[in-house]
Amino acid sequence: MGLPWLIYPVEWQSSRVPDGYDYSLMTPEEIKLLFTPFHDWWTADLDYAQTTVEFLCAGIAILFLFNAVFLLRARKNTPGGSRAGLIDRLTAALRFTTARQFYVRAFDWYSPPLAALVGVCGIFMFVMALLLAARPYYWPNMAMGMSPPIATRAGPQYNVLFRAFATKVNFVGLLAGTSHEKLQVFHRWSAMFMYITSLVHTFPFIVNNIKMGQMVAQYEASGFYWTGIAALVPQTWLVAMSWGFFRNRYYETFKKLHFIAAGIFMAALFVHCTWTLTSWHYFWATLAIYGSVYLFRVCRTFYNSAAGLNATIQELPDRMVKVSVAIPGRLKWAPGQHVFVRFLDAGIHSLSTHPFTVSNLSTSVRSQSKDEENVQGGARTLNLVLRIRGGISAALARKAAEQPKDALVLIDGPYGGVPLSLRTFDRVYLLAGGSGATFTLPLLMDLVQGFSDHMTCKHVEFILAVRENDSPAWMEEDLSTALAAVDNEGLTVRIHVTRTESDPTLLDHVSSSSVDAKNAPEPHIRSGRPNLPEIIRSAARSDRGRVAIAACGPDPFLYDVRNAVAECQLAIAAGRGKCKELFLHTENYRFVQVFGNSLTPGLN
Template sequence: MSSMGGMSMGSMSIGNGVPSMFALQQTYWAVVGSVIGVATIVNLINRLLYQNRLRDLSSTPAKPKSVFLRAYATATATFREISYVGFSPVPLGPLTIHFPPLGPILIILANLVTVLVLCFYGLDTSDVWEWENVGYRTGFISICQLPLIFLLAGRRNIIGYLVDMSYARLNWFHRWAARTLWLTSTIHMGFWFHDWGRYDYIAYQLTHDPLTKRGFAAWCILTFIVISSSAPVRKLSYEIFLLQHLVSFVGFIVAIWMHAPAEVKIWVWIPIALAVFDRVVRYAWGAYANIGIFHGKIARFSLFPHYATLTPFPGNVTRVTLNNPGIVWKPGQHILLTCHRIALFQSHPFTIASLPEDGRMDFFIRRRGGGTRGFEAIAKKGRSIEADHDVRCGPMFIEGPYGTHRPLRQFNSVVLFAGGMGATFVVPLLRDIVSAWKSEKGEEYHTPGNRLSATDRIRFIWAVKSRAEMRMFEPQIRTVLTDFNECRRLNPEFNKEIEMSIHVTRDKNSHIAPSPHDDPRHENSQTHIELFDLTTHSQNDSVKTMSPEKEREPDCEEHDCERPTVIQQEEHPNTGNRSISAPEQEHIGSDSGHSAAESTQLLLSNTNTSPTIHFGRPSSHMIIRKSLERAEGESAVIVCGPPGLADDVRLSVVALSDERAVHKGTGAQGIYLHVENFEI
């Protein structure tokens, strides 16, 4: 690369009304700042909207009533419909490529177009005498992108705080911003090489010019970072990736600092300051969260008070429990968990599967590799030695919590999809809404300040491979149903609805493994009772619905049927339960081989309601449609699970949003979609 030293190139203009290179750098950040500013305003409006809905004393608080709110709802629904559009996955041998939705892609393309316009505006690339100008310009535009890349990379993220987006989501933009930087850096280098190539001067510059050697070294390091950050390489060993990424980053910054002239070194110092700020905040918060002296009574036990209880579960899953953690979190958030005894100097992200009011953090960790194998090995080894006791392990170090989404209590209807271990994210969201219902004060419900949730209906769907997996969330589901029945008992005017179903996608005949909660000696169990009575019902068996008082159609549409099963209902006069008969039986899914009328009922002690268990995959389109048809305001759809489930739910939301035509003046309300990825 050519020297940018000597006279101040940044303040020079090539004439013809073309701004200086400093001005073009400022233009880039004016565009970036404007986008962040607009997103920040939207975030503030959403926060005010949440508070407004909780203060609204009408029966439909989630429905916009003013002209401004209706216009805002229409605008956001239109934007969502565009941004949620997805693309069908592409099978590639044993792998399947899943694409991000259109919204993030448009943002990355907008950044790319902005950068390229600034690189070439007013320049004639066909003129050989302009090639040096292109080389200088692209160098200036490349280096000014560095702060954005570091802003998007930090865990204590300034952009994330302003726009209400987690660092895990921003990390995707971080990677693509880095690839854009690599492209402009390659153009920068390419035009200098092209110019020198006319005189066969490339080898001489790389050999004798220190500035060129430093620039080429920076480009080589950046190329390595981009390649090693691709998903296939990154997933080979995430721990090794993190280590080499840190080392590469240091080398890249050093090379860039040595290559850049003094007039643009500010664009190098800013990323360094951002990286230092992120680390200082993280370490300070980590010290507060993990040192016992800051947390009163737990300081008496240990300098590092977090010790975990490990419990093995079926399916190579280990439950890790931290009692009395030193931080507060929100449902759906995750932390980075470190145990040097299991994996030295490694931290792994795990979703918190409990609520703060539980007084503990629960994590369900499936064995995959690395540190997750260590958790399972210690849990099983300890159980084999002391069969009646869980294993204590530690000390544990926590960092976080991280993760954010719009509070679900502001939506009229909430549909929650979980696939397998995705329940660790979804179940706390379910519990949080029901907890708000329970905390609302009966007769004082319609007074200011007593509404804790605008949600009237919840639909929870959990897809698991085997029935044994249901044991993981047995206590949580029991708590939800017990609280729901308690709300109905204490408040005669309670009119909320909740419906839960579990879909077993593979084994119909597997047996439920014993649960630690069935042991009366376990800390969470009071009596030795059989919590799950799993019985396969024939088409004429009685199937209990979630809300016996509510008249509703049975969920035959929830199955992957080619056409709906014709179902008739008869009311049992004494119990209020309905018997469901199916004159026709439809095939469910290609791999289940069971009828749509086949279902299994999950009976929990001391409750009047129960989720139904089906064999086969759920039909997200029909489930969401049924919820939206009854919605009296904005709805939310949340999904956490395998990429296939996320793609299916996203496509369903887009199709139904278009069908409801919220942006065409029909008055139908919008749909908020949040897709939580498995990998952080």
């Protein structure tokens, strides 16, 4: 006996030869309408699903071309000294869209950048136009079939679309030159669009059957109805629970249930489609994308980590934890990149991986440093610094208080990072709020290393906003090294203490370690929040050179940075800006801290 919920005989696809019609019950006009493009049930997937895939591929191709042009331009660009030309002004206009952000006070919601909003709105308009443009929505004659045209074209044809944006090793991101977490906004919203079309696919069948008085009979006789409901229920859960109110508060629980619900949804949808026409082909495409990426990640993880890497957990001041992982020499990363870590002995937390920004360089700026070079038979150290909040971070804090303080981990990555070398810009500003310094500190150390390599960059400003006086204690060694390695003209370090009055003795030990160096700068300690918009405007007015800004912090912090940069980009595009180019790269604060009860990366 076969499986009762599948139509037999089970094949890869069903025939496209129309049958089952009684043409004597239809007018010539109705027969013609029956087989016109975008109405013909037998070619519906080709008319709609393939059009959607073609639209997506065209968008990716445009992003690829933009990325290629930007990379070629960056390689050929020369340091300052000239005014912004036509290409520079066009670049500034495009970068305005990637910087500009909006805040909706009523919902306390920070939008994605304007470019992402335009992309999401473009996808939505395309989906709705494709869905609603062709008429009629229902057949004028029931002899033309039981599937209303609007229900047919609203079928679940967007599997590939929303899965393409979901993976860590992301093919779209590779072509577009962006990291996976910045594409999550498209994953979320394309899933919402798929849900909308699923509802439009469902209700016309219900309306038709209620009109004909056959709803109960059809539900009992046809597996399409109950399998459709079996898919719609977990899909509703996936969409509803992904909204910030639920996801933000209970992220650890959300993440585990999200994967379970996604699995149930895909299985139910697979059965619901059976082998109707070529509907299963889209599942094979989804499996090819997701399966190949997952296999690559698993192979890379075990190549880098084998059966597990030894890690040491250390508690730091201001509710911070440092995880030091002894890694093999083959694992390398660029400044600002992040990794996904699985703690194998962390109980329930071992069921999922957790993203952390790497807080040190792949090769140390300190030659032959004991914690970086020649450790444990040729291994090096990968450092992760995180704030204690909840979930895995709380578990690590408890582990740090125990003896021994060792853990066994798997490392997946690295991912992300800054797409352009900051060494090629004339001036670089590194802005961080709180534990966002885990992103900007490696960038600083790389630039410090570059001063001895005669890089283009001549001045770096490292600006950090912290709540308490002792918050920067975990980075004092790196700051001391940086201050000692660069003269007063090349580096400025400013630390703003936002909650308490600044202590004149704060970081005295950092300053004293660098006073012996000739012309060594000292860190400036200030009370109150930094005036980020004024810092950025001042940077854009500084000279005619090329300026880069890398920032990481909480949402209000990045909101000020983004919109100040957007304002300066408009000035450059209009020919009123003084600097030739202003480059911005931001990392979400919530991506460098642990995801105990915090947000998932890149979903805002």
